Amino acid sequence: xxxxxxxxxxxxxxxxxxxxxxQMYRKLVPAMVEGDHTFGTVSDKIGDVxxxxxxxxxxxxxxxxxxxxxxxxxxxxxxxLINGIGIWGNNQPVGxxxxxxxxxxxxxxxHAGTLISAILLLLNQKWRTSINRFAEAMTLFAxxxxxxxxxxxxxxxxxxxxxxxxYPNVMGIWPQFRSPLIWDVFAVSTYATVSLLFWYVGLIxxxxxxxxxxxxxxxxxxxxxxCWGWRGxxxxxxxxxxxxxxxxxxxxxxxxxxHSIVSLDFSVSQVPGWHATFFPPYFVAGAIYAGFxxxxxxxxxxxxxxxxxxxxxxxxxxxxxxxxxxxxLIVVYxxxxxxxxxxxSASQNEYFMIKNRIWEGPYWWMYWLLILCxxxxxxxxxxxxxxxxxxxxFLISIVVSLGMWxxxxxxxxxxxxxxxxxxxxxxxAPRFFDYSMFIGTIGFFFTLIxxxxxxxxxxxxxxxxxxxxxANVHGRQQDFDESVLEVEYTYDRTDPPNRD
Amino acid sequence: xxxxxxxxLAEFDSATELVDAARAVRDAGYTKTxxxxxxxxxxxxxxxxxxxxxxxxxxFAGGITGMFSGFALQYFVHVIDYPIxxxxxxxxxxxxMIPPAYELTILLTAFTAVFGMLxxxxxxxxxxxxxxxxxxxxxxxxxxxxxxxSDDEEFEYDxxxxxxxxxxxxxxxxxxxE
Numbered sequence: 001x002x003x004x005x006x007x008x009x010x011x012x013x014x015x016x017x018x019x020x021x022x023q024m025y026r027k028l029v030p031a032m033v034e035g036d037h038t039f040g041t042v043s044d045k046i047g048d049v050x051x052x053x054x055x056x057x058x059x060x061x062x063x064x065x066x067x068x069x070x071x072x073x074x075x076x077x078x079x080x081l082i083n084g085i086g087i088w089g090n091n092q093p094v095g096x097x098x099x100x101x102x103x104x105x106x107x108x109x110x111h112a113g114t115l116i117s118a119i120l121l122l123l124n125q126k127w128r129t130s131i132n133r134f135a136e137a138m139t140l141f142a143x144x145x146x147x148x149x150x151x152x153x154x155x156x157x158x159x160x161x162x163x164x165x166x167y168p169n170v171m172g173i174w175p176q177f178r179s180p181l182i183w184d185v186f187a188v189s190t191y192a193t194v195s196l197l198f199w200y201v202g203l204i205x206x207x208x209x210x211x212x213x214x215x216x217x218x219x220x221x222x223x224x225x226x227c228w229g230w231r232g233x234x235x236x237x238x239x240x241x242x243x244x245x246x247x248x249x250x251x252x253x254x255x256x257x258x259h260s261i262v263s264l265d266f267s268v269s270q271v272p273g274w275h276a277t278f279f280p281p282y283f284v285a286g287a288i289y290a291g292f293x294x295x296x297x298x299x300x301x302x303x304x305x306x307x308x309x310x311x312x313x314x315x316x317x318x319x320x321x322x323x324x325x326x327x328x329l330i331v332v333y334x335x336x337x338x339x340x341x342x343x344x345s346a347s348q349n350e351y352f353m354i355k356n357r358i359w360e361g362p363y364w365w366m367y368w369l370l371i372l373c374x375x376x377x378x379x380x381x382x383x384x385x386x387x388x389x390x391x392x393x394f395l396i397s398i399v400v401s402l403g404m405w406x407x408x409x410x411x412x413x414x415x416x417x418x419x420x421x422x423x424x425x426x427x428x429a430p431r432f433f434d435y436s437m438f439i440g441t442i443g444f445f446f447t448l449i450x451x452x453x454x455x456x457x458x459x460x461x462x463x464x465x466x467x468x469x470x471a472n473v474h475g476r477q478q479d480f481d482e483s484v485l486e487v488e489y490t491y492d493r494t495d496p497p498n499r500d
Numbered sequence: 501x502x503x504x505x506x507x508x509l510a511e512f513d514s515a516t517e518l519v520d521a522a523r524a525v526r527d528a529g530y531t532k533t534x535x536x537x538x539x540x541x542x543x544x545x546x547x548x549x550x551x552x553x554x555x556x557x558x559x560f561a562g563g564i565t566g567m568f569s570g571f572a573l574q575y576f577v578h579v580i581d582y583p584i585x586x587x588x589x590x591x592x593x594x595x596x597m598i599p600p601a602y603e604l605t606i607l608l609t610a611f612t613a614v615f616g617m618l619x620x621x622x623x624x625x626x627x628x629x630x631x632x633x634x635x636x637x638x639x640x641x642x643x644x645x646x647x648x649x650s651d652d653e654e655f656e657y658d659x660x661x662x663x664x665x666x667x668x669x670x671x672x673x674x675x676x677x678e
Contacts, residue, residue: 039538039641043538194610197610212641225624228625234535236623237539240540473543
């Protein structure tokens, strides 16, 4: 974090005001918390959204819309349970369509939450601190939406228990463990459970803060129950931090395995377009790409509506944009490789699949729309002007979300619609209930997000406290403390012989 | 010494003062001590002499248990209880058994980490004597507290109280009723 040589000279000459110097320092080490905050104001600002402030009017509007849209899911589910999955448009040869497209899309979105909470924690990235709470909530809700599809595509979900889980049943039968679909059950249910644990453990100290601040006796009671009687003891914090670190360490291989296993659903099969060894990393990168897009879609309005700009700063948005760009480029590379393998394999069927997907088949325009959304739109982030504009980041995120959905559509439908036997070729078109179920899960997702924003602190209060300069004990390495600046400043002003 | 006294609690404004005070308390020979902070403070472990928890070992054991139970489950299903050949693969198709065992390893490690942490911490415990001090509500907000329990061998009400009042940066010393 040393200042540049030229700037150092200026400091020595004393020609730069300390305020200007501070700006220069901030350029090198961006602030993770802006404004003059103390432990108390941080607690109030975040906690009061839940506890004290009147629920804003826009919350009611947003919640009502989301809840109404969620009814489409309820309606479709009821109709599906009555009539069976024939109400959907998928049929031979496209036996897998919206159900798995949406499943993969949702579960991919969840991945950013775990990446932010676990991997960035292990990498000691402080900027994760103010976005991890709602990113984890997003993970949970996205996994809930995702789980809906495999469960309901069984048509009779009440029987799914013995189809999916190995438990001793009266029929004496077991699931087939050599099938990637069972791996998927294990991966997704573990993922949902561990994400819930991670999220809840992170919440415990904040719930204790709310307990101690709540005036309403009823809420005080509820919070004291759900925070397990947390009292901030040093011995407790010690084990808490260990547990949190272990959870992060164990969630890292978990999150990488989940989308890898989801991709094995495809690549273990022998369908051209699915049977590819590079699917696991390709899917994981795509998942993080889509997930960061969703985090941006959520956090840009949130920081405005709840005035959280001090905690979710511009720097956070730029960092997220950069992660999106990096993963987006991996995804683009995968598209190129996918086409290359189709040609280089010298397999007639593989090459035909690529032809069908990209220029000859009925869905060629979806492929190019996908390239436009995922491949081209993201290139704007290279430019500072777009990267630093909230409007553009928001827009690009929406386009990327759409693009990632198209990617799954292209992978699934264009691999199936023209299979080995031309006599069985058929196109796929979604029907009303395909759309209503998908849109319904979006409504369900936002309903849960709105409830989360209302009842739980949207930013981790105790972790933001650790970002404040006052959290440092003297003598500790102070990454974000301006006293580093002062030290450097005085150091540079001292004559060389007197330096120590 | 009062009869139903749990201990003495001193309030501090800053993390640095708390850590310095904790060192002083440890140097004075008190062992049944605790500190309360609004966020995890790494220096306090050393200052209070908190030993490293056994939690990581428990988690390792949990993970190993998960892995073996994953393999055992699949071995039981595919070799003992319902052996059936699918796609010409052997009954013990080890590579195919990895994903479920892997996920169970992670699941049990995570369960051990969370519930082990709560168990070792003695949580849930909605009531605790320190909650009797009204100012203690600020421990989850912005203030730092240091506690010496009355069970401590060195504890003697007058002496300890005077000692705590002399700690640098201390705002107030409270009696904590049982």
